[in-house]
Amino acid sequence: MLPADNHVHSRWSWDTAETATMERECESAIRRGIPAVAFTEHVDFTEWGDGDRGYSRSADVEVGDRPGVAPFDPVGYAENIERCREMFPTLRIWSGIEAGEPHYFSASVARVLGAGVFDRVLGSLHGIAVDGRLEAINSALFDRHDPRELMDRYLSDMVDLVGQSQVFGVLAHCDYPRRYWPVERVGQYREADFEEQYRTVFAALAPTERALEINTKSPLSSVELIRWWWQEGGKAVSFGSDAHRPDRVGDQFEVAVHIVEAAGFRPGRDRFDFWRR
Template identity: 70%
Template sequence: MMLPSDNHVHTRWSWDTAGTSTMEATCRRAVELGLPAVAFTEHVDFTEWGDDDAATPGMAVGDRPRVVPLDVDGYLADIEGCREMFPDLRILSGIEAGEPHRFSGSVAAVLAAGRFDRVLGSLHGIPVAGRLEGITRRLFAEHDPHDLVRRYFADMVTLIERSDVFTVLAHCDYPRRYWPADRVGAYRENDFEEHYRTVFRTLAGTGRALEINTKSPLASVDLVRWWWQEGGGAVSFGSDAHQPAHVGNRFDVAVDIVEAAGFRSGRDPFDFWRR
């Protein structure tokens, strides 16, 4: 079986990834697995509002002590070096833009600084009590989990409607990673079906792709089928790897899920899977 491209990979250029996670090691792993391509979508997050950002008046950015700017020049130079070392592997440049509907000006400035082949749109934080707070276990401990997830989905609809810089919506149910199952029971997709469908319907109307993220708890066939039923036309696979060993992780299972939901690979192995 030909595995799909891994369209969501992080290396040492991302602020939350170890220096030992190099592009070269990641490319070697991708070649071992037989992946046709990898996209290095490094984190682009911000700790304060820029002049051209669409910040809500009076809203502060919550604590993000580890976040640092992406070194665009160094990152792109590393991309070119790996393209020379691995001529048979398609290597895409890219970013994972955090909250691009809020940090619109700041994201635009990064994109203007270089050429990026793949841009993911991500939501890692939501407004809580006048602050843009990151989704964490602490946040779930302090607030009603069901309410937090519903608010997350509502903000994701806003992200899709107000930002056109990204081509793939990453990990659409990111809070699921921190769901307090020990306190409120297992996360159930059906509890949020209408919220998922609203997100999917909004995304489908823009012609963009939905990511199947294999670092998150894997989506069910039913969930991917909701995307298909709401008009979704394309699926992108992403490991969200922060270590070379995790590139392409669980893609064999993800492929089975996506095929069962009605999506198929095209003639071009580098393309998204489509209905």
């Protein structure tokens, strides 16, 4: 049986279309045999708020462009969650957010969390500190900088994220920049080239009792990478499609289940639980 999808975005996220409704995504989950979905909407910021730590503790650092970012609407979102729970009683529906750079935007994230009740909170890095700016990670950034150096910097910042923020329970897409890796210019991405850096992230995360996500939108993690998590003491794995449209809910979960199982993890207490060692 397939596990819960703990990473789904609907129209309440700034980077989805109006067609990505909770209702359609719930219908898709039921068709796929997914027992539960968590609507972990993007909470990203384009300027420092009062009390945010900021990049290098500097409040005047400019944030890289994130076109289309609008403030998250916790009231409308919560009403939509409740409506879906009434419409789909056989599907477990969790509320949540995906907090971008919560170690930098600590106070801003706290204000969002204080405005609602959230069952799943993901921590993620979509931006990286480059030349005094927090810039969005994309193909253009890789065009301007050495890809391996960017990946090193990203994984180093992820260690800071784990150590400096306690608001999240799942670390999302631990190698997000891999989506933009310039294969034509530098060749295929090799996880083994960054084994030491991955293990450092995992060694920092494991004692906190939080889960590592296997993200099926990113290039799928190998059995070897998930086994590094197991070897560093990781206790739980969360499955997340990172769906931004209905047809991607639970996408590639059959493959992800085999990867996680081969790495040593097993289903948890029930169908709704994380997989555990």
